[in-house]
Amino acid sequence: MNIVVQKFGGTSVRNLECQRQVMQKVLRPYREGNKVIVVLSAMSGETNRLLALAREWSDNPDPAEADSLVSTGEQISCALFTMLLKQQGVACRSVLGFQAPIKTDCAYGKARIVDIDETRIKEMLNEYDILVMAGFQGCDDDLRITTLGRGGSDTSAVALAAAVKADICEIFTDVPGVFTTDPNMCSDARKLDRITYDEMLEMASMGAKVLQIRSVEFAKKYNVTVHVRSTFSDEPGTVVTKEDPTMEAALVSGIAYDKDQARITLINLEDKPGVSAQIFTPLANQRILVDMIVQNPSKNGKTDMTFTVPRADVDQTLKTLDALRYEIGFDAIDSNLNVSKVSIIGVGMRNHSGVASRAFRALADENINILMISTSEIKITCLIDDKYTELAVRTLHKAFELENGPLGNA
Amino acid sequence: MNIVVQKFGGTSVRNLECQRQVMQKVLRPYREGNKVIVVLSAMSGETNRLLALAREWSDNPDPAEADSLVSTGEQISCALFTMLLKQQGVACRSVLGFQAPIKTDCAYGKARIVDIDETRIKEMLNEYDILVMAGFQGCDDDLRITTLGRGGSDTSAVALAAAVKADICEIFTDVPGVFTTDPNMCSDARKLDRITYDEMLEMASMGAKVLQIRSVEFAKKYNVTVHVRSTFSDEPGTVVTKEDPTMEAALVSGIAYDKDQARITLINLEDKPGVSAQIFTPLANQRILVDMIVQNPSKNGKTDMTFTVPRADVDQTLKTLDALRYEIGFDAIDSNLNVSKVSIIGVGMRNHSGVASRAFRALADENINILMISTSEIKITCLIDDKYTELAVRTLHKAFELENGPLGNA
Numbered sequence: 001m002n003i004v005v006q007k008f009g010g011t012s013v014r015n016l017e018c019q020r021q022v023m024q025k026v027l028r029p030y031r032e033g034n035k036v037i038v039v040l041s042a043m044s045g046e047t048n049r050l051l052a053l054a055r056e057w058s059d060n061p062d063p064a065e066a067d068s069l070v071s072t073g074e075q076i077s078c079a080l081f082t083m084l085l086k087q088q089g090v091a092c093r094s095v096l097g098f099q100a101p102i103k104t105d106c107a108y109g110k111a112r113i114v115d116i117d118e119t120r121i122k123e124m125l126n127e128y129d130i131l132v133m134a135g136f137q138g139c140d141d142d143l144r145i146t147t148l149g150r151g152g153s154d155t156s157a158v159a160l161a162a163a164v165k166a167d168i169c170e171i172f173t174d175v176p177g178v179f180t181t182d183p184n185m186c187s188d189a190r191k192l193d194r195i196t197y198d199e200m201l202e203m204a205s206m207g208a209k210v211l212q213i214r215s216v217e218f219a220k221k222y223n224v225t226v227h228v229r230s231t232f233s234d235e236p237g238t239v240v241t242k243e244d245p246t247m248e249a250a251l252v253s254g255i256a257y258d259k260d261q262a263r264i265t266l267i268n269l270e271d272k273p274g275v276s277a278q279i280f281t282p283l284a285n286q287r288i289l290v291d292m293i294v295q296n297p298s299k300n301g302k303t304d305m306t307f308t309v310p311r312a313d314v315d316q317t318l319k320t321l322d323a324l325r326y327e328i329g330f331d332a333i334d335s336n337l338n339v340s341k342v343s344i345i346g347v348g349m350r351n352h353s354g355v356a357s358r359a360f361r362a363l364a365d366e367n368i369n370i371l372m373i374s375t376s377e378i379k380i381t382c383l384i385d386d387k388y389t390e391l392a393v394r395t396l397h398k399a400f401e402l403e404n405g406p407l408g409n410a
Numbered sequence: 411m412n413i414v415v416q417k418f419g420g421t422s423v424r425n426l427e428c429q430r431q432v433m434q435k436v437l438r439p440y441r442e443g444n445k446v447i448v449v450l451s452a453m454s455g456e457t458n459r460l461l462a463l464a465r466e467w468s469d470n471p472d473p474a475e476a477d478s479l480v481s482t483g484e485q486i487s488c489a490l491f492t493m494l495l496k497q498q499g500v501a502c503r504s505v506l507g508f509q510a511p512i513k514t515d516c517a518y519g520k521a522r523i524v525d526i527d528e529t530r531i532k533e534m535l536n537e538y539d540i541l542v543m544a545g546f547q548g549c550d551d552d553l554r555i556t557t558l559g560r561g562g563s564d565t566s567a568v569a570l571a572a573a574v575k576a577d578i579c580e581i582f583t584d585v586p587g588v589f590t591t592d593p594n595m596c597s598d599a600r601k602l603d604r605i606t607y608d609e610m611l612e613m614a615s616m617g618a619k620v621l622q623i624r625s626v627e628f629a630k631k632y633n634v635t636v637h638v639r640s641t642f643s644d645e646p647g648t649v650v651t652k653e654d655p656t657m658e659a660a661l662v663s664g665i666a667y668d669k670d671q672a673r674i675t676l677i678n679l680e681d682k683p684g685v686s687a688q689i690f691t692p693l694a695n696q697r698i699l700v701d702m703i704v705q706n707p708s709k710n711g712k713t714d715m716t717f718t719v720p721r722a723d724v725d726q727t728l729k730t731l732d733a734l735r736y737e738i739g740f741d742a743i744d745s746n747l748n749v750s751k752v753s754i755i756g757v758g759m760r761n762h763s764g765v766a767s768r769a770f771r772a773l774a775d776e777n778i779n780i781l782m783i784s785t786s787e788i789k790i791t792c793l794i795d796d797k798y799t800e801l802a803v804r805t806l807h808k809a810f811e812l813e814n815g816p817l818g819n820a
Contacts, residue, residue, distance in 0.1 A: 016467060057426060058493040068504055069489035072482035081478035083468040094478055094748050099553050
């Protein structure tokens with residue numbers, strides 16, 4: 001049984017006309033003899049409408065009830081789309097989260113998939129040629145409805161593809177694919193034909209909104225080939241896949257950035273064992289996402305500790321640490337809200353030297369000062385003054401010749 | 411465990427303000443120490459909105475998908491109402507049809523309840539003080555969502571009350587209770603304190619829209635005491651219950667009418683064995699509801715057969731029978747669309763003679779001609795010219811002194 005999974009977002013199913021376009025996309029693999037699992041989001045605007053109702057009804061809506069409420073969005077889009085398909089004489093049905101079932105934990109509003117009953121889904125695929133499945137939702141052991149959080153439909157699609165060992169998981173969206181960098185910022189940005197899971201994870205963690213980060217983790221874990229492509233064109237998009245050693249790897253795949261950052265420095269910190277835990281445990285407890293931690297070498301038992309946090313969490317960070325000043329032991333806190341992160345991402349840099357120096361030289365040539373540096377196996381991130389973000393992205397894009405395709409910058 | 415079931419219709423839950431009023435009704439039995447099962451309809455207008463979407467999407471919407479679609483209406487009202495209750499610190503949750511589960515057959519759009527898992531519901535009542543249950547919906551063996559048809563929430567409530575052996579099933583509606591006749595037609599109409607299941611069934615079958623007829627059948631079968639009362643007042647309404655031999659039975663409980671009737675007569679019908687089946691089987695196959703069948707004594711092997719059908723079905727009836735004229739064997743069809751049925755209903759007439767003659771005399775005194783008569787154990791129905799409907803109802807109401815309460819007409 002050849003199975004194709006296709007996922008369409010809220011914009012793609014927002015009205016009858018759009019759903020008719022989606023139907024054409026769905027009928028193609030069906031007519032080629034594949035079984036098709038279509039994963040749909042709620043019609044655009046519906047989830048927000050329902051959440052607004054919840055907030056009108058309660059200052060603090062019960063999370064389980066909120067999930068039961070918002071899950072109706074996908075229930076409606078799936079029922080309507082199935083009606084449309086049925087008129088074409090296709091053997092099809094809608095399948096809700098609890099019917100599949102897509103079993104999750106009971107963390108309402110941000111549930112994680114724990115199990116999908118592939119036997120049940122295969123049974124349904126024997127009876128029907130197309131299953132129209134509600135994205136974003138599942139159920140816990142008690143059959144209560146759960147949702148997977150914003151963008152969860154991507155994860156639903158990839159998880160279903162993994163469970164039924166689908167040949168391909170196509171994620172249809174309103175952009176043509178994954179780009180070497182933000183096309184709004186750099187007119188030379190080029191659509192990538194392929195990108196590895198790890199590169200996509202780094203891109204997503206830097207705010208590239210093409211795929212939900214958890215769906216990429218899922219795809220990597222279960223080795224699901226994901227094709228990100230446009231609902232509004234027939235052009236191929238970007239294939240997200242595992243690293244292929246026979247493939248000529250690009251040195252650098254893309255340049256990502258994140259302007260929503262702030263720098264915090266603790267000055268003259270007492271450099272004693274356990275001091276890092278004293279600083280970062282209280283921040284983690286408040287779900288503040290700390291990144292890019294740098295500690296200067298100690299002098300006379302004192303050091304400076306610098307790290308970045310999302311801009312929205314700066315006040316909370318300063319308040320929390322200030323209250324612990326004598327317990328932790330430091331002289332002052334300094335913060336800078338006008339910073340951004342720029343990253344060079346590519347699995348190719350594992351096997352090539354000189355990527356960092358080429359990047360630093362390019363930025364230096366434009367007089368862009370690097371405030372902090374952190375590196376991982378496939379990423380180099382620089383913290384810079386945020387007014388240079390666009391310039392830095394364009395400079396790095398050019399320095400690695402990303403406009404020229406995968407072989408240009410090797 | 412004392413359990414109270416309360417059902418609220420779409421008008422009662424149509425917005426936040428109405429739901430707050432409903433909450434006060436629900437909190438009363440809760441504060442008195444009862445466990446409460448609240449059965450809710452969709453917010454008024456929502457079911458029609460969803461059905462309109464279905465018709466926009468498909469000329470012939472798939473019934474299973476239509477059920478999945480419209481069931482979101484109750485899902486939304488239940489989630490929102492539970493959020494409201496939660497804010498009061500009540501241990502409560504919403505329960506959808508598939509969660510209870512309320513098992514039905516798979517006749518989508520008009521499913522019948524086949525089983526309710528009372529053990530599961532009792533378990534939930536041990537954990538929660540109030541269960542907010544979606545009316546109108548259930549699920550089939552395959553966990554697909556079904557709906558019970560218009561007014562099905564009444565049936566949900568009575569079936570749940572039967573399953574958990576509730577002390578009372580309160581049906582809150584926009585009228586104060588069941589009346590001796592239509593108050594819009596007869597200003598002397600009086601609210602009944604009690605009515606038997608059989609009387610209520612006869613009233614409902616005559617178009618009294620206070621309770622869905624299937625819910626009354628259910629209540630009778632499982633001996634559920636139903637209290638029909640107003641959402642907008644604290645006055646007691648009408649208790650629908652079994653016949654109580656110790657109770658002084660009223661001779662007549664109410665006068666019902668149905669203006670949506672037409673008379674059909676087959677003239678010079680060949681009076682041969684099986685001719686009734688030849689006439690009524692094809693009509694039944696088209697779901698035409700035939701009532702009040704009267705056959706004149708046969709003369710020379712020929713007779714006249716008269717019956718009534720709903721006015722909307724007259725054309726279909728005439729067409730069907732005309733096509734079978736030679737097969738059945740009759741000379742002509744005559745029809746009259748200007749007729750209505752008026753009924754006198756009361757369990758008391760079982761033990762009293764003279765009810766029919768008192769009714770006929772009263773109508774005769776007003777020069778109202780009776781076109782047909784049919785009687786059952788607790789009902790006498792007269793077919794009359796429809797322009798006399800209001801007069802006939804008022805005349806009969808007065809003849810049986812219904813304005814004076816249960817003992818007045820004994």
